[in-house]
Amino acid sequence: MTRVAVNGVTGQMGGAVIEAAIDSEVVVGFATSDTDAVDGVPVVHPAEAAAALREYDVDVVVDFAVPEGALTVAEACVEVGVPMVVGTTGFDEDGMGRLKDASEEVPLLKATNFSQGIQVLQRLISEAVETLKDYDLELMETHHNRKVDAPSGTASSILDVIQEERDVEPVYGREGHAPREDDEIGVFARRAGDIRGEHELVLAGNDEVLSLSHRAEDRGVFAAGALDAAAWLVGRDAGWYEFGDVVDA
Ligand SMILES: NC(=O)c1ccc[n+]([C@@H]2O[C@H](COP(=O)([O-])OP(=O)(O)OC[C@H]3O[C@@H](n4cnc5c(N)ncnc54)[C@H](O)[C@@H]3O)[C@@H](O)[C@H]2O)c1
Numbered sequence: 341m342t343r344v345a346v347n348g349v350t351g352q353m354g355g356a357v358i359e360a361a362i363d364s365e366v367v368v369g370f371a372t373s374d375t376d377a378v379d380g381v382p383v384v385h386p387a388e389a390a391a392a393l394r395e396y397d398v399d400v401v402v403d404f405a406v407p408e409g410a411l412t413v414a415e416a417c418v419e420v421g422v423p424m425v426v427g428t429t430g431f432d433e434d435g436m437g438r439l440k441d442a443s444e445e446v447p448l449l450k451a452t453n454f455s456q457g458i459q460v461l462q463r464l465i466s467e468a469v470e471t472l473k474d475y476d477l478e479l480m481e482t483h484h485n486r487k488v489d490a491p492s493g494t495a496s497s498i499l500d501v502i503q504e505e506r507d508v509e510p511v512y513g514r515e516g517h518a519p520r521e522d523d524e525i526g527v528f529a530r531r532a533g534d535i536r537g538e539h540e541l542v543l544a545g546n547d548e549v550l551s552l553s554h555r556a557e558d559r560g561v562f563a564a565g566a567l568d569a570a571a572w573l574v575g576r577d578a579g580w581y582e583f584g585d586v587v588d589a
């Protein structure tokens with residue numbers, strides 16, 4: 341059974357990972373909270389992560405925290421030689437560089453969205469944008485009212501997919517006199533209730549509208565995907581991996 345450490349263990353996703361762990365065992369968690377344990381899982385401060393990885397004989401780390409915390413634990417993974425699955429979003433360019441550096445020493449798999457549906461949505465979007473070359477594109481994401489980063493990491497990844505096919509300039513919201521330029525893509529982030537995650541791309545032109553969308557109905561979909569990725573990652577060579585590698589396996 342894969343022995344997993346969860347970074348961000350006292351959070352919404354940390355709880356979902358513990359709940360979803362059936363073929364894996366969550367043996368320890370990292371968080372800055374004062375909590376000693378959550379659902380029977382011991383909680384350790386991230387500054388002590390390296391020692392905990394050794395003490396609990398961890399096979400792989402699953403991370404759903406904050407960028408600063410993910411980077412702290414990534415350093416511990418490099419020190420001890422433990423693979424890491426990174427689910428945290430909102431990294432800046434420097435943070436992404438530090439993750440890439442870590443992947444030179446350990447297997448590191450990063451995904452902004454661990455649902456299989458978003459993997460398929462991204463592939464559909466790539467084909468649609470390539471085919472409907474002159475259609476206007478607008479992107480919207482909706483998440484719960486506790487989400488602290490915007491737009492979502494998933495929306496940023498969708499933008500990356502689009503920009504592989506077309507040179508578009510993201511416009512994050514519009515107000516006042518704001519005529520639409522041909523190369524724009526409007527990006528809108530809504531925050532409300534406990535919405536788990538909705539993403540929609542609209543392609544409009546030629547007297548028709550195509551809408552491609554995905555809705556996550558439970559955080560368990562992300563937790564299950566991350567645990568599948570974690571089991572897949574153990575034993576691989578050091579390097580940078582993505583969730584598409586797991587979905588296609
Ligand atoms: N990739 C995906 O599929 C996916 C899915 C859901 C959420 N997420 C991302 O996961 C992250 C967490 O989401 P959430 O809803 O669980 O948030 P949350 O706020 O509920 O939980 C965050 C957790 O991180 C902990 N934390 C804070 N500072 C820390 C530090 N320095 N070191 C270690 N832990 C620290 C908090 O104590 C808490 O346990 C966000 O970035 C979110 O975008 C990714």
Ligand SMILES: O=C(O)C1=N[C@H](C(=O)O)CCC1
Binds near residue numbers: 453483492494495537
């Ligand atoms: O709940 C969140 O926060 C989510 N974050 C990821 C993102 O930023 O894309 C994935 C969807 C849920």
